Amino acid sequence: MSRLVEVRDLRIQARTDAGRIVEIIRGVSFDIDEGEIVALIGESGSGKTTIALDLMGYTRPGCRVTGGTVTLDGVEMGALSEGERARMRGSLVSYVPQSAAAAFNPAHTIMDQVVEVVRIHGSMPVAEARTKAVGLFRALALPNPETIGERYPHQVSGGQLQRLSAAMALIGDPKLVIFDEPTTALDVTTQVEVLRAFKAVMRKGGIAGVYVSHDLAVVAQIADRIIVLRHGEIQEAGRTADILERPQHPYTRQLLAAFRPGAAPRPARLDQDEAPLLVVRDVVAGYGKRDANGLPALRILKGVSLELARGRNLGIVGESGCGKSTLARVIAGILPAAKGEILLEGRPLAPDFRQRRPEDLRDLQIVFQSADTALNPHQSIGEILGRPLAFYHGLGGRTREARIDQLLDMVRLPRPLRHRRPGELSGGQKQRINLARALAADAKLILCDEITSALDTVVAAAIIDLLKELQRELSLSYLFISHDIETVRAICDEVVVMYKGEKVEQLRPDVNDGRPTQPYSRLLFSSVPQLRTGWLDGLAQDPELTRAFAQR
Amino acid sequence: MSVSLSSTRPVRRWRLGYRISPVGAVAFLVILAWAVVAVTAPLIAPHPVGEIVDFDFFQPMSAAYPMGTDYLGRDVLSRILFGARYTVGISLASVALACLTGVTLGMAAAVIGGAFEAALSRFLDALISIPSKIMALVLVAAIGSSMPVLILTLAVIYTPGSYRFARALAVNVNAMDYVTVARVRGERLGYLIRAEILPGIVGPVLADLGLRFVFIVLLLSSMSFLGLGVQPPNADWGALVKENIGGLSLAAPAVIFPSLAIASLTISVNLLIDNLPQKIRDRSADA
Numbered sequence: 001m002s003r004l005v006e007v008r009d010l011r012i013q014a015r016t017d018a019g020r021i022v023e024i025i026r027g028v029s030f031d032i033d034e035g036e037i038v039a040l041i042g043e044s045g046s047g048k049t050t051i052a053l054d055l056m057g058y059t060r061p062g063c064r065v066t067g068g069t070v071t072l073d074g075v076e077m078g079a080l081s082e083g084e085r086a087r088m089r090g091s092l093v094s095y096v097p098q099s100a101a102a103a104f105n106p107a108h109t110i111m112d113q114v115v116e117v118v119r120i121h122g123s124m125p126v127a128e129a130r131t132k133a134v135g136l137f138r139a140l141a142l143p144n145p146e147t148i149g150e151r152y153p154h155q156v157s158g159g160q161l162q163r164l165s166a167a168m169a170l171i172g173d174p175k176l177v178i179f180d181e182p183t184t185a186l187d188v189t190t191q192v193e194v195l196r197a198f199k200a201v202m203r204k205g206g207i208a209g210v211y212v213s214h215d216l217a218v219v220a221q222i223a224d225r226i227i228v229l230r231h232g233e234i235q236e237a238g239r240t241a242d243i244l245e246r247p248q249h250p251y252t253r254q255l256l257a258a259f260r261p262g263a264a265p266r267p268a269r270l271d272q273d274e275a276p277l278l279v280v281r282d283v284v285a286g287y288g289k290r291d292a293n294g295l296p297a298l299r300i301l302k303g304v305s306l307e308l309a310r311g312r313n314l315g316i317v318g319e320s321g322c323g324k325s326t327l328a329r330v331i332a333g334i335l336p337a338a339k340g341e342i343l344l345e346g347r348p349l350a351p352d353f354r355q356r357r358p359e360d361l362r363d364l365q366i367v368f369q370s371a372d373t374a375l376n377p378h379q380s381i382g383e384i385l386g387r388p389l390a391f392y393h394g395l396g397g398r399t400r401e402a403r404i405d406q407l408l409d410m411v412r413l414p415r416p417l418r419h420r421r422p423g424e425l426s427g428g429q430k431q432r433i434n435l436a437r438a439l440a441a442d443a444k445l446i447l448c449d450e451i452t453s454a455l456d457t458v459v460a461a462a463i464i465d466l467l468k469e470l471q472r473e474l475s476l477s478y479l480f481i482s483h484d485i486e487t488v489r490a491i492c493d494e495v496v497v498m499y500k501g502e503k504v505e506q507l508r509p510d511v512n513d514g515r516p517t518q519p520y521s522r523l524l525f526s527s528v529p530q531l532r533t534g535w536l537d538g539l540a541q542d543p544e545l546t547r548a549f550a551q552r
Numbered sequence: 553m554s555v556s557l558s559s560t561r562p563v564r565r566w567r568l569g570y571r572i573s574p575v576g577a578v579a580f581l582v583i584l585a586w587a588v589v590a591v592t593a594p595l596i597a598p599h600p601v602g603e604i605v606d607f608d609f610f611q612p613m614s615a616a617y618p619m620g621t622d623y624l625g626r627d628v629l630s631r632i633l634f635g636a637r638y639t640v641g642i643s644l645a646s647v648a649l650a651c652l653t654g655v656t657l658g659m660a661a662a663v664i665g666g667a668f669e670a671a672l673s674r675f676l677d678a679l680i681s682i683p684s685k686i687m688a689l690v691l692v693a694a695i696g697s698s699m700p701v702l703i704l705t706l707a708v709i710y711t712p713g714s715y716r717f718a719r720a721l722a723v724n725v726n727a728m729d730y731v732t733v734a735r736v737r738g739e740r741l742g743y744l745i746r747a748e749i750l751p752g753i754v755g756p757v758l759a760d761l762g763l764r765f766v767f768i769v770l771l772l773s774s775m776s777f778l779g780l781g782v783q784p785p786n787a788d789w790g791a792l793v794k795e796n797i798g799g800l801s802l803a804a805p806a807v808i809f810p811s812l813a814i815a816s817l818t819i820s821v822n823l824l825i826d827n828l829p830q831k832i833r834d835r836s837a838d839a
Contacts, residue, residue, distance in 0.1 A: 018571075332736055353736050361738045374729040378751030387747075391737060437733070 004175055004208050005032035005055060010068035012050055012059060012232075024063065025050055025232040034175065037202060037209040039219040039240075041255075042229035043456035044427075048212045051229070052178045055210060056093050057085040073175055090117035094169035098181040100161040104153035111149030114168045121172065129171060136167040139204065140197040159190035163197050170201065177202070179211045183218060187319035187483065188527040195221055195529075195536055214456060216259055217529035220244055221536035228252050241533050258461035259486075259531055275346045277477050278308040278331070278445055283340035285330045295338050300326040302501040303340070308445070313471070313478045315492030317485050317524070323501040324481045325369075328447045331479070332366045344445070362392045365438035369450035371430035375422040381408075381433055382418035388440040407436045410473075411466060428459035432466065439470070447479045452487055464490050485528050497521040576827030582820040586813075590636040597630040602785035610796075610804035620805035622796050628806045631792055632813050638781075638788035639817070642699065642772055646706035647765045653707070654714025655757055659745040661715075662722035663731075673719070676712035684709045684771060692780045702781065706768050717760050721753040728752075755828070762825030766818045773814055789814045 012025035025047045032038050040048040053060065054070055057077035070077045073092055077085060089095075094117075097103045104113055111133060118129040130149070137145035140163040153161060162182055169177050179198070183191040199222050202209055213219050219226060219240070226243045228235045228251065236249040247253045283304050288297030300323045308314045316324045329335040331342055333353030342349045344364060350356050368374040375384055385404045389395040395403055405415050411432040422430055431451060438446050448467070452460035464487060470476060482488045488495055497504040497516065505518045516522045529535060589596070599605055604625045611621040619628040657676075661669040691705045722745075725731065731748050739748075773790025775781040782788045787795065792810035799807050 334732060334736060353738075358738055361736060366733070366736060368729040368733070370729065374733060376728075376730040376748055376751070379747070387734075388737060391739065441737075 002034055003031055004034045004036075004073055005030075006069070006071040007031070007051070007055070008069045008071075010051065010054065010070060011066045012047075012054065012063055013066050014063045023066075023232065025054075027068070028229075028232070028234055029068075030227055030234065030237060032176070032208050032210065035206040035208055036225065037211055037223045039211040039213060039223035039226045040229055041213055041216060041219055041226055043214060043458065045231075046229040047232040048229050049180055050232075052180055052210050052212045053095075055176065055178060056089050056095060058089075087121065090174070091121050091123060091172040092174055093176045093178065094172060094174040096162075096166050096169045096177060096179045096182050098184055100165040100182075101153065101158065103165055104161060106153050109150055109152055110156070110164055113153075114149065114164065114171055117168065117172050123172060133167060133171055136170055136201070137164075139201050140164075140167055141193065141200075142167075142197075157190075159186055159194050162186060162194050166198060166201070170205070170207070173205075174207065176208045176210065179209060179213075181213055184213070184215070188485075188529075189319065189523060191218070191529070192527045192536070192539065198222065199536070215529070216244070216255060216457075217531045217535075220531055220533050221529060228255070244531060244533065254458055256531070258457040276307045277310040277312075277345060278306075278479070279341070279343040279346075280304060280306045280327075280331065281341040281343075283327075283330055283337045283342065285326060285335055285337045285340075290338065300501050301330060301337075304498070304501070304503050305340075306496055306503065306506065308477055308479060310444075311471075311475050311477060312494070313480055313492040315488035315495040316479065316481045316498060317483065317488050317495060318498035319483060319524070321500075322498040324483075324498050325449055326501075327498070328366060328449045328479065328481055332364065332447060334366075358392070362441045363444045364447070365441050365443035365445070366447040366449065367434050367438050367451050370454055371422070371427065371434045372454075374434050375430060375437075377421060377423050380419055380421055381425075384422075384433065385418070385436055385440050388437060392441050403440070407440055410439060410470065411436045426459075427455055428462065431455060431459075431463055435463075435466070435470075439474070443476070445477045445479065447481070449481050450483070453482065453484065460487065467491055485525060497524065570829035572829045573827040576824055576829065579820040579823035579827065582816055583824060586636055586640055586817055589633055590640045593633045593637055597633045599627040599630040601631060601634040601787075602626070603630075610799040610802050610806055612803075613805050619809045622792070622806040623798055628792070628796075628809055631787060632789065632810055635787055635789045635792055635810065635813070638786065639769060639772065639790070639814070642702055642706070642782075642788070643765055643768045646703045647710065647761060647768050649703065649707035650710035650764060650768075651714045651757070651761045654711045654716075655718040655750075655753075656745070657711075658715045658718030658720075659722045659749050659753075660741060661719050662726045663741055663744050663749065669719075672715075676715050679708070680712045680716075685774065688771060688775055689778070689780060692775065697780055697783055699782075702772070702775075706771060709771070710764050710768060714760065714764060718753065718757060721756055722749050725749050725752040759825045759828065762821050766821050769814065769818055769821075 008029050010025055010028045011023060014022050014024050016022060028047075028051060030038070040051060042048045050060070050063065054065065055072065055077070057070070057080065059065060065078060072088070075088070077088075080088070104110070111130060114133045115126055115129040118124055119126055124132075133149060134145050137148055142148055142160055142163055148156065148160070148164075156164065166177075166182070182198070183194050186194060195218065201207075209222075211219060211223055223240050225238065226240050227237045228243070228249065230251055235251045236243065236247065238248075243252060244256070247256055283301055284295060284299060285301045286296035286299040290296055304323075304327060306314065316327065318324045326335060330337045333349065333351065333356055336351035342351075344360060347360070349360055349364075353361060382404055385407055386400055389400050389403055404418055408415050408417060413429060413432055413436075417425070417429070422433070425433065434451070435446075452463050455463065467478065468491060471478070478491065480488055480492050485495075493509050495507040497507065497518070497520070499520050504520050505516065507516060507521070516525050526539065605617070605627050606621050606625045609621060609623050609625045611617055611625075613620050617627050617629065619632065622628050622631065657672060661672050687709055688705055691708075692701060695701050726749065731744065734744055734748050772781055772788060773793070776788050776790035777794040779794070782791055784791075784795075789810045793807060793814075796804065796806040796810070
């Protein structure tokens, strides 16, 4: 195989708003052969997208290439004029963005946008391009390939739109396609289909690819080689199987270890007589006008019941839109339930938090997904943690200061951090502060709503370990909501599977060894990518079942 | 990206962590100068405000009267220096009052929502629908012109706009998770608007305050021009323009300089709010 891409000692600088210059890519070199798929993997800020974009001769505003060369099919991209580079984009190299929804113009039909690049380059007649597009739609396993192009972007699902954006990238017969986290925003069941479609088309056309991702398991299914990046430098590069089975670099090992979290602790069987900490009974909630029975027009939760024993954890998994976050908001009283009961330690809670007693508000704390929006950027960490202490416990002066230090110790953060503001902390540190605020209330139950979803794998694994440690020390209970089944299983012994606002089943370690029994849960669990090559090819799922549930 | 950042420039230490633009600094100095003049007018003015210093009216610029004399032969420089007290003082008082009321109500409406917000918004929308000059004329003509009346009138006219602006900003902040967390904690209205919402909107609110100050200066000047503002022998800058308008055909400096004073103040405030010091987010260099 001949060499398609040569990157030699690439260096890219960025300028911050203080005028300071930061080198974000520091001497990266790698090659891609024709027809080979190479994955760039790393945490956020590792420079993987910056490198991928530079393969098209593009740097984001504020960034500048300061050294090295990128040679694509024998042409040095850096030496070309912008017009010449534009001619290569779409015909020699093309790009599939992370968010297909943002990449399509809602005002034009899909077909017009798919063939646009051919029209701009004038490389083939539009009628011919349309026929070719239909062929691509078919190859990407899209439903109704003849007519789907006539629709508008909002009329197809997210997974379909992502495949359509791949069709857009492939229409100009590129030799290299750059995938920038194309399945990160998709649900697992959809992700399986999209990955399969991508892989089939790339193999068939012998097209080389660069697959940017932070998810090792996804990359293991599609890439021939993996390049591990950190701080703009290559840590390790090698064939996929070698990286997964024989990682050499400590950072790669750390990434792999973070991917295989330990199983949840199995507490000794609790006394059956003890009243459960939280009981949710037949809760119905939603939005819109209420009908004669007091039920909202759009029901997000349709009669959900669950129980959580003291000192135990309950996980809630499901795909986007299944109502798992709504359930957390209903339990917290942010969205009052239209029907049903919520009991905390046997006491019924008012549906609306405004009518709840201060003790109930204190005992039940909610931790939100995004620490960026959950922490007031204008308050210092000390103020953020100090307020619940003053509010719930009336602490002031030196006792409060001492307790803030104690809380920072509990979440394993250095004490001087209290003078900083959230904007000056890293994502993982912010999430720890978010957690410490819930601990400041001395809560009995903490609702964790996707608290690790926005974090890098290694950081998320550390947060999970922290949650386990805190539970041992403080006898807390967590209601842990996530779309990531592996994470939930790492911390919860019981898992509730939700689908379209209903509870499908509750998995218990003592029943069927914690394995799913219902068709939907089986599909969901089997769709989680596993960290071995060939998992996708060997995955046998009932196509009928997939179609029935994954209609998005 | 916090590890071994290389820097090719000599590191400049920003002790404040703010970037100050030269235009903004000059504008600030002009405003500061007018504020100092307003406070110290009796000390620096060469003549008392009502004193007729020369029988020759509409004199040109001279060493004795640097800005000439007005239609009665009074020193224009002294009258402008004294006028600064009224123009800057009344405008400042009313803009402070208008923004304090408007912003507080706006934040409260965003947090409380529901019927309270709807009623307040519709009521203030009704006030907005009345043209500001007509309303000012009617109010002052009915009640009579005095300093408190002028301040209150101007405040009432500019409160609804400030309310709308603050409410729109506060609604966005109110939707953030950290406000939800504070609510679920059981916090009361006062804490929510003071500690959670206000810090998030204070920047744009200050910019809005500057803009509103300019509008008030102009409205006050036009009211004085129509004879409903500050009453003789005192005069704000608008009144100075009005009483000397007859000198326009004589090319008298008496009508030019008050206009320049109004222009310098309003333009400076505008430039200042467009060039407020910007906080530098990248603090790793001096951490």
